[in-house]
Structures are given as C-alpha cells and as structure tokens.
Amino acid sequence: MKNFLAIRDFSTEELNELLDLSIRLKKLYKSGGRDVCLGGKVLAMLFEKTSLRTRISFQVAMTDLGGTAIYLKPEDIGIIGKREPAKDMARVFSRYVDGIMARTFLHETLVELARWAMVPVINALSDWSHPCQVMADLMTILEHFGRLEGLTLAYVGDGNNVARSLAYGCAKFGLKYRIATPEEYALDQDTIRQANTIRPDTVYQTKEPADAVKNADVVYTDTWVSMGQESEKEKRIADFQGFQVNSQLLAGAPAHVKIMHCLPAYRGFEITDEVAEADSCIIFDQAENRLHFQRALLKTLLSGSSSL
Ligand code: CP
Ligand code: NVA
DSSP: OBBBBBGGOOHHHHHHHHHHHHHHHHHHHTTOOOOOOTTTTTTEEEESOOOSSHHHHHHHHHHHTTTTTEOHHHHHHSSTTSSSSSHHHHHHHHHHEEEEEEEEESHHHHHHHHHHHHEEEEOOSSSSOOOOHHHHHHHHHHHSSSOTTTEEEEEEEEOOHHHHHHHHHHHTTOOOEEEEEOGGGGGOOOHHHHHHHHHTTTTTESHHHHHHHOOSSSEOOOSSTTTTTEEEEEEHHHHTTTTBBBBBHTTTTTOOOOEESOOOOOOOTBHHHHHHHHHBBOOHHHHHHHHHHHHHHIIIIIOOOOOO
C-alpha cells in the first residue's frame, strides 16, 4: 500500500486490516497509551477547498503518532497545477516531507500527484470521492452494529463524491446500498457497475426516498451543494425538494435505524434539526472516527508497519 486514493483500489482484506488497526489504536489512545511510530516524519496537507474535520483530524493524528503536519490552505496553494504543474509539486514535496495529503477539485490532480511523488499520497476528498470519510463511517457502523456484512445502508440526496465512496465501501464490506436521488443527480452507471462487479447486487438506485429507507439499518445523507457547486445552489435546493431526511421519511424506516451524515450538515435542507439532534443520529461518532481511522492510515503508509 503506497497511496490511498480510492477504496476500490484495495482488497477487503487490506481494508479490514486498516479498520482493525483503527480500532486497536482507538483503544490504545483512549486508555492513555501512545504509539510514536512517526517520530521525525512530516505530512504536507494541501487544500484546494476548505475543511474542518479533515484538516484537524489529520493534524492531530500526525501529532499523536509523534510526527508533524504542515497545513497549506487554499489561499497558499490555489489550484494545484496552476502556478506549477502537479508533477513538479509532487517531486518538490517528496524532497521535503514523508507524505502528502490533498483535497482537490479534480480527482485527476490526486492521480497525477501520486504518479510523480516518491512519498505516499492520500485523498482528503476530491470531486469524485471521499474514501477517508467512508472508512471512518464503516468503522462507526461496525461499532454500532457489531458487524458490516448483511446490513443495509440507504443514502438519500446527491449522487456525489461521498455517495460514490459509500458504494465502493458497501461493496467491499458486503452491505446492501440503496440510493435515492433525483434523476439528474443519480450516481453514475460506471460506479454502480463497478460496485456490483465487486459484489453482485450491492447497489439499488431509485428516485423514491421512501423506497430506499424502508429496510435500512442506516440512513445517510450529505449536502445538496458540494464545495465548488455554490453557483448552482438555488437550482439544487429546488431540485432536491422531497429528498430531505426528516421524521416523516424515517417513520417508514425500521425503528432501530441510525442516521449518518459526513458533515457539515445544512439543517433545514438535506436534514432537519430534529433528526440531526436525535439519539439515533451518530454524526459525531463518525466525525471522531476520522481521527482514529487516519491514525491507522498514516501509521500504515508512513511507517510501513501495522503492528502495535
Ligand atoms: N466531512 C468532512 O470531510 O468535513 P470537512 O470538510 O470539514 O473536512
Ligand atoms: N459532498 C461534500 C462533502 C463535504 C465533506 C463536498 O464535497 O463538499
């Protein structure tokens, strides 16, 4: 494992090892222990877009493991490749640091960085995917249900980067994925085909939120307006009417259902305040697990070892 760009690039066994290490490191740190396996190592964090969770959890994870992180904000680097080509940036960073994590608009920028970097490159969200988020989400589901295989995850909203990573995550771990979107915002056929090739019958796509959630163990949603889509905001809000996760929709889901959202949440749009504040809502467990998963990821990629 050199880079971490997409869930689909890894076997279930490799992904399971990462989840297992995340859980072991979480226990270790909660009980006051430390694993300073990255002493002296430096991570460069490149952001073309803003961030709260990803930035802070990666920075804390590096510090926890004995290393340091350098934050390059959108104003510092702008769009990667604009001032100088991504292939040059990748080789310059490789002379200074031990790992690069990047949040980009184009997924191809990450691929190009990874192609030229001599050090690991981590996807901290692109327009195409958000794999670190979904690995933390799977860890959260595992903690709440005690298993992943055989569960049903319903996603209601935009067929976006998070929805796409969820499709691959569900396929790799044996969850059924029922996604409801307006037609214009459907998850692309390529992703559905690939997820169903990894595991047949993983993805079921519908235009009816009620159809998606009826047998769900988890109902997941994300913003209707992702970073970079701000100019489409009004149209999107109009187009997504009927796709809100609210108590009326959840009345048609099983009583044990858990609610998830990668955050930031826009209350009154894709989710109501009432649902976001309900006991069944596990959004802050998800946010916390970003830290635990990324500790495991950084340890694996930058120290080359998963032993504790
Ligand atoms: N969920 C997530 O990635 O949050 P940030 O955009 O705040 O990093
Ligand atoms: N889909 C959202 C996720 C934010 C974490 C976006 O890309 O803005």
